[in-house]
Amino acid sequence: MKNLxxxxxxxxxxxxSATDAIVIxxxxxxxxxxxxxxxxxxxxxxxxxxxxxxxxxxxxRFQHAHGGQRLxxxxxxxxxxxxxxxxxxxxxxxxxxxxxxxxxxxLQTAQGLPxxxxxxxxxxxxxxxxxxxxxxxxxxxxxxxxxxxxxxxxDDRGRxxxxxxxxxxxxGYTGAEVAGQNVSMLMPAPHRGNHDAYLAHYLQTGExxxxxxxxxxxxxxxxxxxxxxxxTVAEMRLGERRMFTGMVRDIxxxxxxxxxxxxxxxxxTSANEELTSFAYVVSHDLxxxxxxxxxxxxxxxxxYADQFNDEGKEHMRLLIQRVHRMGGLIDGILQYxxxxxxxxxxxxxxxxxxxxxxxxxxxxxxxITVAVQADLPTIVVEPTRxxxxxxxxxxxxxxxxxxxxxxxxxxCVDDGREWRFCVADNGPGVEARHVDRIFQLFxxxxxxxxxxxxxxxxxxxxxxxxxYHGRIWVESVPGAGATFWFALxxxxxxxxxxxxx
Numbered sequence: 001m002k003n004l005x006x007x008x009x010x011x012x013x014x015x016x017s018a019t020d021a022i023v024i025x026x027x028x029x030x031x032x033x034x035x036x037x038x039x040x041x042x043x044x045x046x047x048x049x050x051x052x053x054x055x056x057x058x059x060x061r062f063q064h065a066h067g068g069q070r071l072x073x074x075x076x077x078x079x080x081x082x083x084x085x086x087x088x089x090x091x092x093x094x095x096x097x098x099x100x101x102x103x104x105x106x107l108q109t110a111q112g113l114p115x116x117x118x119x120x121x122x123x124x125x126x127x128x129x130x131x132x133x134x135x136x137x138x139x140x141x142x143x144x145x146x147x148x149x150x151x152x153x154x155d156d157r158g159r160x161x162x163x164x165x166x167x168x169x170x171x172g173y174t175g176a177e178v179a180g181q182n183v184s185m186l187m188p189a190p191h192r193g194n195h196d197a198y199l200a201h202y203l204q205t206g207e208x209x210x211x212x213x214x215x216x217x218x219x220x221x222x223x224x225x226x227x228x229x230x231x232t233v234a235e236m237r238l239g240e241r242r243m244f245t246g247m248v249r250d251i252x253x254x255x256x257x258x259x260x261x262x263x264x265x266x267x268x269t270s271a272n273e274e275l276t277s278f279a280y281v282v283s284h285d286l287x288x289x290x291x292x293x294x295x296x297x298x299x300x301x302x303x304y305a306d307q308f309n310d311e312g313k314e315h316m317r318l319l320i321q322r323v324h325r326m327g328g329l330i331d332g333i334l335q336y337x338x339x340x341x342x343x344x345x346x347x348x349x350x351x352x353x354x355x356x357x358x359x360x361x362x363x364x365x366x367x368i369t370v371a372v373q374a375d376l377p378t379i380v381v382e383p384t385r386x387x388x389x390x391x392x393x394x395x396x397x398x399x400x401x402x403x404x405x406x407x408x409x410x411x412c413v414d415d416g417r418e419w420r421f422c423v424a425d426n427g428p429g430v431e432a433r434h435v436d437r438i439f440q441l442f443x444x445x446x447x448x449x450x451x452x453x454x455x456x457x458x459x460x461x462x463x464x465x466x467x468y469h470g471r472i473w474v475e476s477v478p479g480a481g482a483t484f485w486f487a488l489x490x491x492x493x494x495x496x497x498x499x500x501x
Contacts, residue, residue, distance in 0.1 A: 021120040024107065027074045029053035029067065032115070041122055043093035054118075059091045074114055077106030082118070090120065099127045150248040154183045158199050161243070170250055172222030183246075188220040203242075219248065228255050294320065349383050351376035355410060358390050364398050368406035376412050377419055379488065385464045390423070392457035393484050397425035418470070418490055424483040430476040439472070461486070 015022055015035035021042075024033035034049045042049075042057055049056065054070065055063045069082075082088065082102035090100040100120050107115040144151055150167035154160055160183050163175045171178075171186055178185065184195040214232040221227065230249040235242065301308075301316040308316060355372045364370050379386070390410070397408045403426055413420040430438060439462045465472045465486045476482035 021122075022117060023049075023054065023057075023120065024115050024117045025054045025070075027071075027114055029055060029070055031056075038120065041120065042090065057091055059089050059097050062089065070116075073104060073116060077114065077116065079103075079105045090122070099123050150250075152183065152186075152246040152248065154244050154246070156199075156203060156242040156244070158183050158196060160185075167248065170221075170248065171219065186220055188218050188226045191218065192220075216251070219250075227252050346380050346382050348378050348380050349386055350378045351386075351412075354383070354387055355390060358387060358394060362391070362395055362398060364406075364408070367404060368398055368401055368408060370394065370398075370408045371410070373409075373411040377414075379419060379490075381468065381488070385467075389461045389464050389486065390421075392461045393423040393486075396457055396484075397423055397427060397482075401425065401427045403427065415487065418487045420485060420487045422483050422485050424481065426481040429478040429480055429482045430474055431478050435474055435476070438474070 015033060018035055019037055021038035021040075022033075022035045023031055023038050025031050031049050031052055031054060034044075034047075036046065039046055039049065055066055058066045073082075080103075082104050088100050088102055089097045091097060099122075101123050102121075103119045105117045105119075107117050109115060144162075144164050147164055147166055150170045151162075151164040152160065152167050153162045160178045160181050163171070163173065163178060168174055182196070184192040187195060214230060217229060217231045218226050219229045228251050230251050232247040234245045234247075236245065237243075297316060297320045301313070301320065305313070352372075352375070355376065359370050359372065362370070394408060394410065398406070401408075407426050409422075409424045411422045411424070413422070439458050462472050465488065468488055470486060470488040472484070472486040474482055474484050
């Protein structure tokens, strides 16, 4: 910086103390004064710019035009901003460009030499903030216009401001048609008449009914049709101005599905009641004659035993056996039909005591031992149901045992979130091709005249386990035995879909 007297006053003290970057040039663009703030802004050492033209601080692509603009300014000097709204850039010493704003003021030396003083501001931060804001606005605009849900904005007087494309399609109006109209035009009676009072009450008291939450309401289309919708309203402030944004979703399809589900549920409940009544009636009507047939067969086989030859005795044995099987099948069907439909209380069940009772009841033959793991857990279930599962699995192991020394083992594994129970035996096992089939109703692997079975037990166990959101499966080596596993979640709750007949 060199000393310069303008109309009898020295500017050096002013330029040195100024925080803004200031440069003074002559008509030909020569820099005669540059303060420290300007040197710092453009990256030059002290006094390095003196004697150079101002175009040294302008990017090359603007330098030619800048010279003409400088001459135009000196022809009509006056205080003004440079650029007239155009983007201006400064050139740092390291070649980096940065956005600037420039204010010009005319000066004159004591000798009458015209000068121009430029005050330069680095607006990089502001431009970055503006760009970020524009990008944010563009993103929000894209979200607003492309959102699947309808979006509506209103002011604090309930007047519509904007509808996105989804809202226009939903209500049948264009944004221009509704702009400035009361949002209640999109509501059917009686909601339409209550809206303004609700909004005024909220603005006065802050008590919310919809704002900040969501609820089901009804909307009114341009064609007069009323439809159900989910509405969520959010409040926002722009300075002192309050606005409300509504997110709207047409739930017509969902309500129709709910109505169909309710209708189906009613039909299912009625069907369950009819099925329960039918099961009991069939049980009574079938078991009564079966008992008669069984009693008569027992009487014949006893009183006329000496009149039957070997073939006749075998026929009577098969008759009695099949009568008992039919009775067992009816009982099994009744048990199967009750699972999931009849409400029973869940309670804490000590499996140690329960398994003792099950094993005692089954009374395994002398050549079969049943071993139960000690310290079994206590679980919360319906006692009858869990007893049925263990009873069927253990009785199956006993029933199909083909070894002279049979062994059945009941165990439990703590698997973290669930209990895994097993019933293992050293019987005939299950071939891989039968693994899925054995859990189906009425399926047995051995001829019924050789092994008495209804084919209901495993199907019943599977239905009970799955009722508690568990799973059941079998692991087996044919000829070496099978292990039936079932897993129950530790957090067992009452079965979810049950009705009381």
